[in-house]
Amino acid sequence: MADVRLLVDSFYDRARKDALLGPVFEAAIGDRWDRHLDIMYRFWQTILLEEHTYTGNPFSKHAPLPLEKPHFERWLSLFNQTTDELFEGPLADEAKNRAFKMGHIFQVKLDYFRQSGKQPLV
Template identity: 55%
Template sequence: MRTTDFMNMNDIKEIKDIELMVNRFYSAVREDTMLGPIFNSIIQDKWDTHLDKMVRFWQTILLQEYTYKGSPFAPHRKLPIEANHFEQWLGHFNNCIDQHFKGPKADEAKLRAEKMAQMFQYKLANNSI
């Protein structure tokens, strides 16, 4: 990325930004040799439904537009995932944000994703619900 590209990037401000973030991030996850098989085996042909849910989740978190209801941890509780999976997931997430956005909401998205990964790992290690 050129410096001028970075300077022209906008922050996450509206639903179209959330949609871009979610779609680009999960595109990378689906193609990842470690994460892709896990996600693809669980989600199968329901990617549209999953992506819509993830858009609503991040819309709620970052834009305070309360469209998501549910527990983000519960679906992940029985997945075969460990610390290295979370590191890979965060790497893709942060790369996606850095490639497309710059600003306080972009920074918040990365911080929230890191905190979520830490919380999920803690709950998985302690068999929490």
């Protein structure tokens, strides 16, 4: 779990300072960073370590945000850069693979709902 915390904390330190992502995170999270980071620890702990500590629907939290393709590209770039600087091996590769898949799925779903005018079930 210490490695998950290091990854999450290091990534969000970068993302919060990023000119493109920082304002989106600040607007969505505000002063609730401790709560958000705790959720992210549990999310990645569940995804990478198969310790089922997270329950929730991450897409529903992202659906109302003003996210476009450049946001996803920057998010993935920062995530991969952070992961590569801290870790190596199969679990690091899995983290980057999962991040890519999640970002891609979120982007496709957001595009669909925006183009169709439909609302996601949440």
